[in-house]
Amino acid sequence: MSKFVQSPIVILLFILGLTSCSDNKVHEALSNFPYAGVGGIDTQNQGKALFTSCASCHMPNGSGRVDGTIPNLAGRKKTILSGKLTQIKMSEKWLPVMAPFAKALSSNQIELIAFYLSTLEPPKNIGQGPIKDPSLGQKIYLNLCIDCHLLDEMPQITGQHFRYIQRKIREFKTMPEELSPMITIAKELSEKEITEVASYLSAQKSPKGSEK
Numbered sequence: 001m002s003k004f005v006q007s008p009i010v011i012l013l014f015i016l017g018l019t020s021c022s023d024n025k026v027h028e029a030l031s032n033f034p035y036a037g038v039g040g041i042d043t044q045n046q047g048k049a050l051f052t053s054c055a056s057c058h059m060p061n062g063s064g065r066v067d068g069t070i071p072n073l074a075g076r077k078k079t080i081l082s083g084k085l086t087q088i089k090m091s092e093k094w095l096p097v098m099a100p101f102a103k104a105l106s107s108n109q110i111e112l113i114a115f116y117l118s119t120l121e122p123p124k125n126i127g128q129g130p131i132k133d134p135s136l137g138q139k140i141y142l143n144l145c146i147d148c149h150l151l152d153e154m155p156q157i158t159g160q161h162f163r164y165i166q167r168k169i170r171e172f173k174t175m176p177e178e179l180s181p182m183i184t185i186a187k188e189l190s191e192k193e194i195t196e197v198a199s200y201l202s203a204q205k206s207p208k209g210s211e212k
């Protein structure tokens with residue numbers, strides 16, 4: 001009798017053990033292989049399948065939109081993408097349009113999507129700014145931005161849509177400074193400087209950021 005009672009429990013425990021073990025394995029595999037192309041086809045396909053729920057807004061190739069409403073995600077750093085999605089999921093970052101989609105994802109699914117996006121080629125046609133002479137924008141970038149933004153944990157801002165960069169900097173200008181170091185920087189920039197630096201940044205190649 002006790003055998004019959006116990007066996008389903010044993011089986012259940014066994015299944016639970018297997019599931020958590022395979023979850024851990026996925027996580028382990030992903031953290032061991034954050035590099036493009038070495039996460040395995042399965043990992044990539046799972047991320048790709050999950051990304052279909054995002055593609056209507058983010059576009060099937062992850063390129064976002066030239067009008068600046070949606071950023072390019074293709075080829076961006078995995079850790080930055082997963083970090084942003086986790087912040088949105090946990091309501092630590094307030095992006096109302098995105099929130100329901102981030103909240104619907106488990107942390108493993110976030111890792112899979114971020115990995116998939118990091119392996120994509122950055123789009124060739126990124127929305128560019130009106131300023132064709134890069135000298136002033138480049139000077140601003142080298143003097144005011146590069147020290148922070150070349151760090152591994154920082155968002156990539158090169159090869160991003162002109163209108164997205166412009167909108168983001170304008171939005172930072174309206175926020176309380178204690179929320180992010182970026183806000184202090186944004187407040188120092190004039191409209192002309194924003195246009196210059198955003199034009200310069202959108203014209204740069206996006207370094208394929210999947211290494212991180």
Ligand code: HEC
Nearest residue numbers: 053054057058069070071081084085095097098101102113
């Ligand atoms: C209904 C449209 C919509 C859908 C669907 C959507 N997003 Fe977004 N997403 C946005 C918008 C709009 C932004 C830009 C928000 C902003 O900058 O104010 C964004 C921004 C992002 C960002 C960048 C956040 C940052 O601050 O850098 C990531 C990463 C992202 N989305 C991933 C996803 C993923 C993954 C999915 C699918 C699970 C998804 N999105 C589904 C609209 C959408």
Ligand code: HEC
Nearest residue numbers: 071140141144145148155157165168169180181182185197
């Ligand atoms: C002191 C460090 C620091 C400096 C200097 C700095 N940034 Fe930032 N920047 C940040 C941080 C941190 C974030 C992420 C903030 C967030 O998501 O809330 C950020 C985010 C951004 C974003 C949004 C990226 C995205 O994908 O959502 C843009 C655009 C940006 N910075 C542009 C610039 C420009 C242009 C300069 C130079 C004029 C600059 N930053 C200088 C720290 C810095």
